Amino acid sequence: MSNFRRAGILALSIIILGITPAHADKIKAIATISIIGDVVKNVAGDAVNLVVLVGPNGDAHEYEPIPADSVNIAQADIIFENGLHLEHWLDKLYLASGSKAKRIVVSQGVTPRIFEDNPQETDPHAWQDVTNVILYTQNVRDALIAIDPANKDKYTANASDYIQKLQSLDAWVKAQVALIPVDKRKLVTNHDALGYFARRYGFKIIGAVIPSATTEAADPSAKETADLLNIIKSNGVHAIFSENMANPKLAQTLSQEAGVQVGPELYTDALGPVGSEGETYLKMIKYNVGVFQKYLK
Numbered sequence: 372m373s374n375f376r377r378a379g380i381l382a383l384s385i386i387i388l389g390i391t392p393a394h395a396d397k398i399k400a401i402a403t404i405s406i407i408g409d410v411v412k413n414v415a416g417d418a419v420n421l422v423v424l425v426g427p428n429g430d431a432h433e434y435e436p437i438p439a440d441s442v443n444i445a446q447a448d449i450i451f452e453n454g455l456h457l458e459h460w461l462d463k464l465y466l467a468s469g470s471k472a473k474r475i476v477v478s479q480g481v482t483p484r485i486f487e488d489n490p491q492e493t494d495p496h497a498w499q500d501v502t503n504v505i506l507y508t509q510n511v512r513d514a515l516i517a518i519d520p521a522n523k524d525k526y527t528a529n530a531s532d533y534i535q536k537l538q539s540l541d542a543w544v545k546a547q548v549a550l551i552p553v554d555k556r557k558l559v560t561n562h563d564a565l566g567y568f569a570r571r572y573g574f575k576i577i578g579a580v581i582p583s584a585t586t587e588a589a590d591p592s593a594k595e596t597a598d599l600l601n602i603i604k605s606n607g608v609h610a611i612f613s614e615n616m617a618n619p620k621l622a623q624t625l626s627q628e629a630g631v632q633v634g635p636e637l638y639t640d641a642l643g644p645v646g647s648e649g650e651t652y653l654k655m656i657k658y659n660v661g662v663f664q665k666y667l668k
């Protein structure tokens with residue numbers, strides 16, 4: 372082969388490599404819910420191609436997978452899931468897709484919240500305690516390094532930055548909550564989503580309109596609603612909060628009957644859309660705390 376031809380082939384190869392999409396070799400990652408997706412984005416930056424299954428304002432409890440999920444899962448290298456029985460629909464989807472993706476339970480290491488009256492049920496909403504999301508971040512970092520060691524430095528540095536932000540957020544929440552009188556720190560929400568938040572930051576969960584840690588539970592019975600009304604009145608609860616991913620109707624009806632106001636929708640199980648006050652995890656927690664300060668007086 373002439374040098375001239377060799378140079379030509381080399382140039383052609385460079386051109387071909389140059390037009391190959393830059394993301395062709397990237398890790399294909401899946402996050403089941405938007406909050407976990409945000410953690411993965413913060414740790415991975417642009418080093419992975421990320422697909423989030425249950426997007427902003429989505430309800431993971433009642434999620435019905437779409438055909439594209441199966442395709443994405445089949446092509447994925449790694450799946451980040453909350454665990455604690457949140458994604459009860461994932462096993463079936465994973466098996467049916469024939470996926471070989473590694474599955475990472477990001478809540479590993481969290482102290483689960485168990486319900487006294489129903490020890491079989493574990494509360495999945497661990498992300499409502501900011502220190503748990505530090506664990507999520509460490510788990511995501513370690514899993515990414517294991518599958519993609521070439522980007523170890525990047526994942527380590529990004530995770531470290533994000534953990535610092537989470538530590539500041541945790542301290543900020545504590546300081547802000549300290550401004551709310553102890554006897555006002557009482558929460559009634561749509562479903563029982565704020566147990567970890569309450570445990571970490573010193574709130575009392577008075578009740579939930581749907582008395583369960585999943586929105587899948589049946590609507591409350593007349594007796595359950597009557598009991599909750601009594602508890603709300605006897606505890607002097609000032610506001611009931613609905614949530615961005617749940618139907619607000621029951622909370623609205625209950626608040627009318629109890630004669631208390633409905634606070635703005637909290638970001639509980641999902642981020643809000645881009646541009647909203649809950650577009651990232653850091654923002655959603657700050658927003659929720661701001662709402663409590665305003666409405667729990």
Ligand SMILES: [Zn+2]
Nearest residue numbers: 564584585640
């Ligand atoms: Zn929930």
